[in-house]
Amino acid sequence: MMLTLLKQRSLISTLAPSFPFITTRTHFSSLLQQQQQQHKPSIFLNPFSSKSKSKSQTKNPNFTLSYLINTCNLSPAWALKLSKRVHLKSPDQPNAVLNLLKTFGFSELQLSLLVKRFPIVLKIKPEKTILPKLQFFLSIGLSTSDLPKLLIGNSVLLEGSLKYCLVPRYNILSTVLRDRDKVVLALKRVPWCLTGRGLINHLIPNVEHLRGVGVPQGPIAHLVCNHLGVVCVEHTKFVEAVEKVVVGTSKEAWEKRVEVYERWGWSNEMCLCAFRRYPQCMLMSEDKVMRTMRFLVKDMGWPAEDIFRTPGVLSPNLEKTIMPRSRVMKVLKERGLVKSDSRLSSAILITEKLFLEKFVGRFQDRVPGLMEVYKGHVDHLDSVL
Template identity: 25%
Template sequence: SISKKVTFEEKRNPDSILNLLRIHGFTDPQISSIVTDYPRLFLLDPEKSLAPKLRFLQSRGASSSELTEIVSEVPEILGKDRSFSVYYDFVKEVIQADKSSSLEKLCHSLAQGSKQENKIRNLSVLRELGMPQQLLFPLLISNSPHVCGKEKFEESLKKVVELGFDPRTSKFVEALRIVYTLKKETMEEKVNVYKRLGFDEGDVWEMFKKWPISLTHSEKKIKQKFETLMKCGLVEDEVRLVCKKFPQVIGVSEEKIESSIETFLGIGLSRDEFAVMVKRYPACVGLARDTVKKKAEFLVKKMNWRLKELVSNSQVVGYSMEKRIVPRCNVIEALLSRGLLGSGVPSLSSVLVCTDQSFLNKYVRKHDDEQLVLELMDVFTGETRT
């Protein structure tokens, strides 16, 4: 049942809440979605908190379809007491994509200079920049200070826009939060930390664009990571190149990097080969030991590819076994069993590095036998025809 999706020791009578939602026109699928997205619903008092809000919205002329659509979209607004109706109206405005001035009216209905007024105004600006609903609505119901400020929000937003972040992405929100949170002097000092390690200022901001968290680490942590990456067999210039290519490597723990070295050497790579892998695919240092071993064993022992091919195509260790590696290799094995690959197993790169379209065109769709094409497609998708 729907109420079994959540278990809270303090939860109210779940049936009362579910019945209340049904009375107001919510369907079971909508209720199920609400409960999944906002399990704290069951902590609300159905008579003192939930019912008055629903009745209030209906008294303002909200139709049953409008009410259920908006609450289903952002059920967290039901937990808001102050400015509940303003939050509801904002969600309604965005969903309906109405370009009227009603958002300005929402701001006027709030106490001047209040956090709620700032939040609605700031989110309106983000919406005008093109930020989609799935990013706007979580900000609406959050208590994050970076969307409740005024002058500092404007300064932070200007900086993030100037850096070229796309407001349609979650990275924009993350960058805005970090720029807002860090003092100007702190941010300058973070940039200087990287410059002392040999990075140009332009490099630092490019790294920030790829991974905004890169400016939140302490000088000690950044230097430690630099030294740990050199244990992978890299010289300073190569460490800088790796960080510029994949700044997330700065967030990988020293223990994980050292474990990575041990893992890759354990599957037969030399230190020089591991250094090549890190330069070509820096994310490999963050992969779990079991993941690396499983993929290496499959590719080398089962498919008979050489380790050198894996080093040359380092990104392959980051591919999904279930979605990419196994389906394609199953097709290759099916072709081999039919004697349709005369020269043996094709190169690792020709099988795994290309796009799905290229792979299918090269190994499946090129055959004249339609039945064979169907069978190979079934092998690729994992389906069985009856």
């Protein structure tokens, strides 16, 4: 029974690191009137009301800049940057957008964040394009408090076609999860699924493969809700990973790998916990685990308990990823440029481009030779201190 449970849990999370609704069309102006009657007048001040606008305002090349600063509460620097991406001719269109979003739960701060991340929203037609999507999200179970988080985090949802993009993907999720609350949970955790291709192309065949190897609906729903991106990877890769888990998690293999981790102070309970977080850690070879743990714990001084909390750090290539990044982090810690309790995963489990930007390029002027440390051209860390 335990082994079966472990296989299901492994199936649920091992891929995570690797890989009919009807809208009731309400007229825009009527909606705003209803909202104004039900709620107190908005405190979102607008210095560019349509009544007070003049010809000089609409022709003023600085109108966009002023609007972003005074109405959207952006800093002058951000307003200048965004004014190159969006050009406003009058306050009518952006005012209509902001007023509509306020009626659906957006605060002033959230409106500023949305404009900052997606300034073109001010030029999207509110009644024709934005309103039907907001109504759709509410109709499927999202609340007005969910909408700002959903749209600020994935503003492209406001651009995607409701009929040909959002609704078809929602229907697929509903078919797979068979529970409206679970669909909402999945959308809140992975909002990009409503615009990504993976859900359309791979979700159904991947779920059918899980069912074909005996995975019950419960674990499948858990996987889709918590790691939707995993079930949307390319089908052949998904099948290969599933087969590896099914074949690889035997009782003997499990016990052998537990023995390896026990050498580094992990208990059997810690192994189970690490397995739930990153099942691949129980499929690695003994040599891979020993060499990586030896380097991280003995050479770099990382506590074995920290590795237990984020076992995914054991997965990347030791020589190409773990060693160079660990050397850089050690230098930065010794110079006091990063916190001494910074998580190992924050440096190991990110892309190379992001690591170079965040930990090398950012400090290269203050630590000459940091790139040489990363590339392994410097033998002793003291040479750059």
